[in-house]
Amino acid sequence: MISQPLDKQLPHGVADLFFNDAARKRAVERTLADTFARWGYSEIIPPTFEYYESLAAEAGPQLREEMYRFFDRDGRTLALRADFTIPTARIVGTKLYDRAMPLRFYAIGSVFRYEEPQAGMRREFTQGGIELIGAATADADAETIALAMTALRAIGLADFRFTLSNAAYLLATTRDLGLNDADDSALHDAIRRKNSPALKRLSDSLNIDATHKRVLAQLPTLYGSSDVLNRAECVNDDARAAIEHLHDVLARLKQFGFADLVTLDLAENRGMEYYTGMMFEGFVHGLGFAVVSGGRYDNLINHFGPSIPAVGFAIGIERVLIALRSRGAIKATIAPDVIAQEYGTKVELARAEGRIIETDILNRNENDLREYARIRGAGEIWWRDGQKELLDADERG
């Protein structure tokens, strides 16, 4: 969901990719796939569209509103997938619930969300992420965060910082307040914006007891290093368990050498209607939005089948590509190694060794072929008479 220039031939929010832009995107996707695979994740490929009613399950009102819907010719409503988490939950809940757990899946591909034209956001964008299913442990949460960090490093984004929060702590802290939806929403809004005056005003006007008042007032300060977990006050056992869980997750992350890259932010409640526990976002320098976000969603799969805990994340690949552009990382070039006049065995053998060889199919004369090779950034020309001509490096485009 990245702003982009207007293209009159195309609807808002979709793009044509070719040449180096396409190569860079595929290089990122391959690196992500290889990284996920080495951690034991295998690919899951849900359909591009399926029944709207499946995708809308537990999707939250905003995501549901953003889905591209259309009618199948038998009259049922279809929708383009808006993420990979919901289709994966459907597949696990209906087809894979009796397999040995955990299941580790990754998915990389387009997802589709309608965005207002003024927002200038992508409507087709690319996610690469994982779902770790069947484990509610701190180890599972830590693996998820560590894999997100490892994946960002693998694609050349090493200067990240992650924020970590826990929906379960906020839920435990606010669930006994007996607020109606509007007040609850106003309260969570003030919490997210770390707006202490508004929080105090709401606490006073809503007749919240002294203990809860104190805990709510503390929330905007629960931001920083692991010390936050020692300071956090808990109104009940569930809140204590949520803090204890974050403690364990951080301890595991320390073993990975990743704990210092995490900032706790217990007031963060983005996505709380979806996540049930640990939530995180990852940011890189110079980019105002998260390149990765994820968390635990233990109540999603049971919409489709048995109750199975799960945790996952999605990396926004267009966002990553923007960050990489300014860093000069991920080299991907489409320049051929060789332009060859003659084809046959020699060319085929070199291709089998992985060299990129274009043959001249326009029967160009010597000057024209040399000019073409220069434009294409080729390293060598193989002439018909067997001569190999090296092209100057600084002649390469």
Added chain:
Amino acid sequence: MISQPLDKQLPHGVADLFFNDAARKRAVERTLADTFARWGYSEIIPPTFEYYESLAAEAGPQLREEMYRFFDRDGRTLALRADFTIPTARIVGTKLYDRAMPLRFYAIGSVFRYEEPQAGMRREFTQGGIELIGAATADADAETIALAMTALRAIGLADFRFTLSNAAYLLATTRDLGLNDADDSALHDAIRRKNSPALKRLSDSLNIDATHKRVLAQLPTLYGSSDVLNRAECVNDDARAAIEHLHDVLARLKQFGFADLVTLDLAENRGMEYYTGMMFEGFVHGLGFAVVSGGRYDNLINHFGPSIPAVGFAIGIERVLIALRSRGAIKATIAPDVIAQEYGTKVELARAEGRIIETDILNRNENDLREYARIRGAGEIWWRDGQKELLDADERG
């Protein structure tokens, strides 16, 4: 477009892929991408949906009817891409027409066509193919066919045969007959089905002159090796040029060592409303439909911009996967190399070397972890105490 079992959770014609099925598909796609890249092709990634009016351009009534259409919220009609050739033609015609030619692009991904439920065909299926743009030479046609053959070999399908025809020969042969659409369509139907009695009946009833009658009567016999080109009668210079062109294409294919794998079939006219010259299809043993089809389409790009000749093909990846299944080719496994109790540096180093390592996030006891490793088909267990246990090969799942 392959028949498939019914899945009640999903609309007709789409599928969930996971485990080895997903891994095999991606292995085929990667091999195709790598093969295309070595021949100097770079990827082009058009959007999944765009304006229907763009995609419908030159699409032919059947393809147009099969397109998935829906409305953008500003009221314009969008459609899911039904192939990669039309979006590629749009991109070249509007954005790349002034680049050095030829342009070589490949595309791999989902395309979408509505098929009747009874047909049991895929509605989302995967194409992997190329477009070679800006060259009308026999060399360009020969490269296209040779690359299709090389790609099939690379993915483990070596037992292919290709049929080769030329839309230009049929067009030249029938264009002066002055037939109305219905008669023309009946004639082409009889030609395609090599129905000599029907051809004779039509020739007689339509008052076709003696020369054309003789050439039409010969068409069903113009099937076989290169000898066909010596036998083919020509009613005009364009027909002669079309035969001469096929001659040149075959001569180039001989240099690739591929000429013996081609059967000429001058009565083949599938896709003639689209193709303007050489057309081909590739078949493998035991599969009743083509795994690859392609041809020259010199009148497509000028719908979007300048007139630029082009030739290309698409491999049907689901069809290829069916063929590979019966051949045991393309090994793709998702079994991990190692299940590790302990994580940290040792595991990270092994992953960096490309090994697939799952860590135990459920804190299983010894027996349970061994059982899990067996189910997952793992090669080793790395225990917490540093012991490495090799698992019997025949214990692997």
